[in-house]
Amino acid sequence: MEWLSNFPELSSINDNSWSAVSGQVKQMTVAPGTVLFRDGDGCQAYVLVISGSVRVQKIDPNGREILLYRVEHGQSCMLTTACLLGNQLYPAEGVAETEVELVVLPIKSFESALANSAGFRQFVMANIGTRITDLMMLLEEVAFGRMDERLARFLLKHELRSGCTLEYTHKQVAVELGTAREVVSRLLKDFERKKLVSLNRNQIQVLDKQQLEFMVGVDK
Numbered sequence: 001m002e003w004l005s006n007f008p009e010l011s012s013i014n015d016n017s018w019s020a021v022s023g024q025v026k027q028m029t030v031a032p033g034t035v036l037f038r039d040g041d042g043c044q045a046y047v048l049v050i051s052g053s054v055r056v057q058k059i060d061p062n063g064r065e066i067l068l069y070r071v072e073h074g075q076s077c078m079l080t081t082a083c084l085l086g087n088q089l090y091p092a093e094g095v096a097e098t099e100v101e102l103v104v105l106p107i108k109s110f111e112s113a114l115a116n117s118a119g120f121r122q123f124v125m126a127n128i129g130t131r132i133t134d135l136m137m138l139l140e141e142v143a144f145g146r147m148d149e150r151l152a153r154f155l156l157k158h159e160l161r162s163g164c165t166l167e168y169t170h171k172q173v174a175v176e177l178g179t180a181r182e183v184v185s186r187l188l189k190d191f192e193r194k195k196l197v198s199l200n201r202n203q204i205q206v207l208d209k210q211q212l213e214f215m216v217g218v219d220k
Helices: 002-006 016-022 078-086 107-116 118-144 147-162 170-177 181-193 209-216
Strands: 026-030 035-037 045-051 054-059 065-071 093-096 100-106 197-200 203-206
Touching (some): 002 045, 016 107, 045 078, 065 170, 078 107, 078 118, 107 118, 147 170, 147 181, 170 181, 181 197
Antiparallel strands (some): 026 100, 035 093, 045 100, 054 065, 054 093, 197 203
């Protein structure tokens, strides 16, 4: 099965239970913007991402969004797994940021593999552990991190990926940081006055990387 090459841990499992279940998966492709699950939905299947990016986010009653994590190549969704294990409804929503190729494992197949395949069980629990660590770091940043430092860290992180110019709106940055757009706009304007960045429509250009690194305590 070609899809297994995207998941080395799963492809290395060698037991009859997993072999039987892995042949029951369905592959599908969804378009950008597709809502894969909503807050309050029931979980229908265990999902693995072959390619693309799924954004998992929480929206408060006022419409403010906070990014919890992304599910990308070779990963599974922790909330989906948790809902399957606890027979709970989704507490957040998942949206395809790009075209996403998925592998979908029916609930009964997931339960069978979890009960009878030690290798699959280890894969599932390892993914949960990784995501819990990510969420704890997010919680720590939101609760204790200074917003100007968090913004500087965000700019440095994404500058490494895309070069000096970031293609982000203020609202998109606010969602990433779990704060209000007005807060991000105010801080970016302050950064611009200090000549740390240059702001254009839907673009943020990093001008003084060294000073941003100094703000977040990056040693040379």
